[in-house]
Amino acid sequence: MSTGVVRHKSDDIVREPDEGPDVILVVDDDDDIASFVAFNLKVHGFEVIRARDGREALEMIETSRPDLAVIDWMMPNMDGVELTRRLRAEPLTSALPVIMLTARSMTVDKVVGLTAGVDDYLVKPFDTAELIARVSSTLRRNKEFREVSPLTGLPGNARVRREIADRMKAGGDYSVGYIDIDRFKSVNDVYGFDRGDEFITALARSLHRAVATSGRPPVFLGHIGGDDFVFICTPDQVLPLTKRAVTDFEHSADELYDAEDAQRGYIEVPDRRGNKQRAALVTLSIGVAESKTTGRRFNDPRVVMAVASEMKKVAKSQPGSYVAIDRRGLENADD
Structure with a gap:
């Protein structure tokens, strides 16, 4: 697993309108x-x-x-x-x-x-x-x-936003991580959606196991759809948590592939013309937003999620499983 600290310049986040009263x-x-x-x-x-x-x-x-x-x-x-x-x-x-x-x-x-x-x-x-x-x-x-996701039993978008809002009100430092599975579509294309669901539940189990050894305060996990997951924790929990989750998931995912595909390290995905393209085995891209970033303060959970999503895109541009942490404004951050 690789990790990176990325200073990201754009601060223009589109906000959704507030939800109306019940x-x-x-x-x-x-x-x-x-x-x-x-x-x-x-x-x-x-x-x-x-x-x-x-x-x-x-x-x-x-x-x-x-x-x-x-x-x-x-x-x-x-x-x-x-x-x-x-x-x-x-x-x-x-x-x-x-x-x-x-x-x-x-x-x-x-x-x-x-x-x-x-x-x-x-x-x-x-x-x-x-x-x-x-x-x-x-x-x-x-x-x-x-x-609650029927597949993983984890809470979804609205509950995630409330958890971030609660952390904001509490005033302490927190980090929000956005995770998804790289090349997940190729798994569905080759093996079908049932096998794809097994990869999603494997990631949920890996995250649960990583959280179980993360100590206090407790880490929050959410499943916001498809192969997208969220964790909320303290900044010093991020790297140990993600390292354990990546190692555990990659081991579990190898066992979900057909033996021949796992051994050679790729699967063959047919394109529209019937030609087969090689797709590497799945890895994880993880983007992280941190509240202790200086120079600005988050005041909307959706902005935090948008920053984490931006960082996830940065992580996807890197080979293998990768963690991209947004620390813009930290003048002396180590890259």
Whole structure:
């Protein structure tokens, strides 16, 4: 594995627009309760849409796509339990989190709701603090569940950004590494996507093993899609962590190739004309952004990720597995 320290001049990062507020659908035929719930949700920064019963809610969901629904149990035309069953039966709404408003506190009633697919309950009467706490926690759980990669079990983009934001608020030094597998496309082209997934899970396992020996503070790992991974750690953890991960992964990857390809050190990839081109075995490119860089301060997680991505491109320009660390502004940095 090679490592490099690169001073990169460009500071022009395109920022994505901020995400809007979560949209909450309130479904209740009692105007007083619906108004109370809607008012308090708006005060705490949520966007609110309202429906008077289950049928109206289903029509509204088709156009509004809320992030969560607060549904009263007892309603005319279609009660909350039946509405929840219908939401769970439709692919587009099956994952919509639902909080049920109910005067029923008996265990048997809760079992009915949970069986229908309710995520949480608010038993009347309830206060504002409980309402906001349950809405916020249900949204958070749902988002974290959706963000987890089904292939590796690691959190995705949104959770990665929150982790970087938390490190920013904490004020200590941190590093963000962006990893991907070099020549991964050639693996898919020759062996198919199932074998490609094995390479991705092998990298996830290698990263876990490297993290296990990285000491304190704990290292954060994320999987942001395909063969792209992220780690967040302290600056002094970067090189030991990446060295262990690269060594472990390259050993694991060799065993995933067909024996003949692993022995000769390349695979033959057919081009569009049917000619075979040689592709070297996979390696890792790792770009790292560091918070302790002088001359500027990161104030947006997306900027940190963009810098790490830039450094990953620098790493890809080098032979073999390579770590490119951005330390622009450090006048006495060792190259």
